[in-house]
Amino acid sequence: MLYDAIIELGFVSSEFDSCIFVGQNILLAIYIDDILVMGLQTKCNEFAIQLGKRFNVVNNGHISSFLGINIECVNGIIGLNKISCIDRMTKRFRTESSISTFTPLDHSLPLVKADFDSMRADDTLYKELTGSLNDLMICTCSDTSLAMFKLSQFKQDPTVTHLNATQ
Secondary structure, three states: OHHHHHHHHEEOOOOOOOOEEOOOOEEEEEEOEEEEEEEEHHHHHHHHHHHHOOOOOOOOOOOOEEEEEEEEEEEEEEEEOOHHHHHHHHHHHHOOOOOOOOOOOEEEEEEEOOOOOEEEHHHHHHEEEEEHHHHHHHHOOHHHHHHHHHOOOOOOOOHHHHHHHOO
């Protein structure tokens, strides 16, 4: 129903993501019953009025975040980040004192399977941490994909070395 209305308004669905639409010099991102409309304010308001003729629409105006992703617009350039999410993660996993590193991950980092003498890590904690990092990678930090690929290989039997590599 919503899809049909958006198509009738002249929008085209992205070939890369069926929840992204382009048209009328604006970009739409749809998630369940939330729509992020990006473009010139006048165009966004016009779209809200057009869609409001078919659906109950609440126009919240300018936003600073959507689905946990912070949105910043400076000089016409849109930036996305999950800084607040990262801050919550560092508190949750007690990694506030960890040392920052550059991404992508150093490909020579020696992550190997656990052996008899390896000190095991809490596998639930490891899975929660890598899952949270995976969410960051998918949403805004694609440069962490190599690290996620390497760390995900050890979810079944993580060691302290693997856990420390996430910090």
